[in-house]
Amino acid sequence: MIDELTLMADADRRAADYIASVDRRRVFPDQAALDALSKFSEELPDEGRPAEEGLALLDEVGSPATVTSNGPRYFGFVVGASLPAAAAADRLLGAWDQGATLFATSPVSATVEEVAAKWVLDILDLPRDSAVGFGTSATACGITCLAAARRSLLKKHGWDLDEDGLIGGPPIKVVVSAKIHIVVLKALRILGFGKKDILLAPIDDFGRVDPDRLPQIDDRTIVCLQAGEVNTGEFDPFTQIIPIAKAAGAWVHVDGAFGLWARASEKHRYLTGGIELADSWTTDGHKWLNTPYDSAMAICRDPDALAEAMNSDAVYASGSKKAQKNLTLEFSRKARGVLIWAALRSLGRKGVAELVERHLSQAKRLATELEAAGFTILNRVVLNQVLVRADDDETTAWIRAEVEKSGEAWFGASTWDGKAAFRLSVSSWRTTDDDITRLIALLSRLREEAKARSR
Structure with a gap:
């Protein structure tokens, strides 16, 4: 051997x-x-x-x-390449082979994850006494936050979820954007919410929830908002909606899988104005923070609400409400927060801001030059997303497929208002301005080839 x-x-x-x-x-x-x-x-x-x-x-x-996807010309799914510091930390974690359940199972994991939680709240400027659970994805973390939200609302109405379960309890409804991300709907489905429990909030022309057309909100409502709509990168108007929801006694959750990181930049944090008033937030590390996969955060203003919803204490494994097994879905778990710690420590506050600002600049350049080349840009490009359409559905799909075949770049197909499009996500620390130049040249050439084919 x-x-x-x-x-x-x-x-x-x-x-x-x-x-x-x-x-x-x-x-x-x-x-x-x-x-x-x-x-x-x-x-x-x-x-x-x-x-x-x-x-x-x-x-x-x-x-x-x-x-x-770990390279400079991958523009799919808002996924960033793994930062060297985070990738190296991930390899060491594998050698450690620690179960990061409790301090007793891994003192170093518990210590570093507690520091990482403080840093996350600091750089995102969220309430400093919030709980931070490090999970696998925004999907899993969304489940934990929404479970805490429902449990908290029921508790306020005198319903003991642990004792009585859901059957016969006060009905809880959820208000979501008409452009809500599918993983939020998945989380709600897993938690037992049916279509009749979910109310779609109308949106404006940019894909943001329209505050003037909100469904009725009361103290048995969870309101789900977005920091970075998956196609356009738009932000719901938090300063208008959250006070309305809070006045009604509702719980506000923000899906900020990638857009929440705009708060790290003084130049762009205006996009997230008012977001700190919410009750819970989710964000990914493996998107804009450029950590390896399986790295995300559930953040809850009320630490007790999250710890009570996720508690998994046993006679042989009891921990505090800060123990990660009491903040996440997993009991046996990897110390995912170490990857967040490594990324933040290597970049620092200025490095994260620079990453955000560089990618926004590159996205705006893509939009400007592709529009000049004859493409239609379907969004305002407020973040790192560029939603592109060629002359028609067939041409749009053909260009995307040809890019994939070329091996030069990759990005995914999408639709907007029922029409074919493709989405360019600028998220990788490896992506240089030269890579953006190459992508523009490739797409421009393919559009000219498509025009020639149609003659």
Whole structure:
């Protein structure tokens, strides 16, 4: 059997080679790489195979079939490349193999995650005594916040959810944007909210909730707002809506998977004005903060509300309300907050602000030059999202597919007002102005080719 340290050294070498190649790799794999994936279709072996053989298979067959989301020309899903500091911390976490459930299971994890929580509240300028749970995604963190919201509202009406369950309890309704992200609807569905419990708030021309057309809100209502609409990057008007909701006794939750990080920039934090008045917030690390995947935050103004909703104390594993197992869905968990700590420590306050400001500048340049090249820009580009349409649905879809085939870049398809579009998300710390130039040139060339094909 191969020595463990030799195997790990081989893994480190292969990983380093991959990272060194991201600038020149295809962003989307070619057909040959996709076809080679059939080599993984093996029967489960009766006798174990050598670990070094499996590692080689993953690298030599798997690496060519990756989407290079860790590179500079990936513009999909508002996902950033992993910062070196966060990626390195993630590797050390793997070596530690700590269950970050309690201080007793990992003193270092509990300590660093507590510091990371303070830093998150500081840089996002949210109430400093809020609870911060480090979860896998904005979906999972949204479930925790919405569960805390429902439980809190029921408690105010004298209903003991732990004792009596949901059946027969006071009905809770949820007001969401007509452009709400699907993961919020998923979270609500998992929590047992049906379509009749969810009221769609009308939006304005930019995709923001219209304060003048809000559904009726009362003290049995959860209001879900957005910091960064997934297509346009727009922000709901928090300063107008949140006071209305709070006056009615409602709970306000903000889905800020990527847009919440605009608060880190003095230049752009006006976009999030009033957001600090909400009751809970979610945001991802693996989007604009550029941490590895499985890194997100549930933030709750009332620490007791979140800790009571997520409590998982047992006779053999009891912790304080600050214990991460009492703030998140997971009992057995990785210390995801360490990745947030590593990213924030390496960037500092100024580095996060610079990242936000650079990406907004690059997004605005994309919009300006693509519009000059004949594309239609469907949004105002207030953040790092550029929603683009070519002459018609067919041309728009063809251009996106050709970009994918080229391996030069990748971004996803979308629709806006029933018409085909594609969404360019500028989120990676690796993306330079030269990468933006290359993307503009590629899209401009493909639009001219599309015009020639249609003649």
